[in-house]
Amino acid sequence: SQTIHQWPATLVQPVGSPLSLECTVEGTSNPNLYWYRQAAGRGLQLLFYSVGIGQISSEVPQNLSASRPQDRQFILSSKKLLLSDSGFYLCAWRPGEVVQETQYFGPGTRLLVL
Amino acid sequence: AQKITQTQPGMFVQEKEAVTLDCTYDTSDPSYGLFWYKQPSSGEMIFLIYQGSYDQQNATEGRYSLNFQKARKSANLVISASQLGDSAMYFCAMREWLSGSARQLTFGSGTQLTVLP
Numbered sequence: 001s002q003t004i005h006q007w008p009a010t011l012v013q014p015v016g017s018p019l020s021l022e023c024t025v026e027g028t029s030n031p032n033l034y035w036y037r038q039a040a041g042r043g044l045q046l047l048f049y050s051v052g053i054g055q056i057s058s059e060v061p062q063n064l065s066a067s068r069p070q071d072r073q074f075i076l077s078s079k080k081l082l083l084s085d086s087g088f089y090l091c092a093w094r095p096g097e098v099v100q101e102t103q104y105f106g107p108g109t110r111l112l113v114l
Numbered sequence: 115a116q117k118i119t120q121t122q123p124g125m126f127v128q129e130k131e132a133v134t135l136d137c138t139y140d141t142s143d144p145s146y147g148l149f150w151y152k153q154p155s156s157g158e159m160i161f162l163i164y165q166g167s168y169d170q171q172n173a174t175e176g177r178y179s180l181n182f183q184k185a186r187k188s189a190n191l192v193i194s195a196s197q198l199g200d201s202a203m204y205f206c207a208m209r210e211w212l213s214g215s216a217r218q219l220t221f222g223s224g225t226q227l228t229v230l231p
Contacts, residue, residue: 032217034219042223042224043118043205043221043222043223043224044159044205044207044219044221045221046218046219046220049218059218088157090157090159092159094217101147101149101164101166101209101217102149102161102164103149103161103219104161105151105158105159105160105161106158107156107157107158108157108158108159110157
């Protein structure tokens with residue numbers, strides 16, 4: 001069966017510090033991968049998605065970036081965090097086959113920027 | 115314009131009763147998908163149910179059913195026989211096309227459901 005992992009689970013970082021959040025998927029090949037951010041009490045906002053290694057599409061201009069160095073690894077990064085980057089970050093995957101619709105989410109990372 | 119609208123910020127239901135969570139959507143794409151996710155306080159997003167725009171019958175998954183009214187562009191979630199563990203935030207989402215094979219999910223603002231003992 002497929003599983004998705006995210007770490008760290010929680011993170012407190014000062015403004016201006018770098019960020020690296022990791023997401024890995026097990027039990028599948030060539031998944032579509034997604035990074036979402038959820039502000040407190042709000043819905044999810046898509047940040048990045050990837051259909052393959054090295055292929056990243058950005059949905060929202062910001063100081064964040066994403067990379068996919070391996071088929072089942074998706075990394076969210078920042079060189080300098082802003083206060084507004086605080087939130088709950090969720091990674092999701094979907095099988096690469098066209099017929100499969102559902103996205104499955106990881107446990108998330110709570111980021112607090114002080 | 116909002117593509118997914120959930121008009122109920124909060125709902126209360128008595129244990130063992132049924133509850134309907136509203137969701138309306140806006141799209142001009144003839145092919146689309148609708149999803150409901152549950153988010154408990156732990157934060158994890160749990161997939162509940164999916165309805166394709168061409169599906170003739172309403173989707174059902176155990177105690178969850180989706181009341182799909184295509185002409186009205188609504189996709190309400192019905193939870194039968196509510197349990198205390200159903201207390202959570204519920205999100206409606208719609209699949210849209212993106213370049214390549216990836217498909218974006220657009221989420222509503224959510225409904226906080228509280229099940230009362």
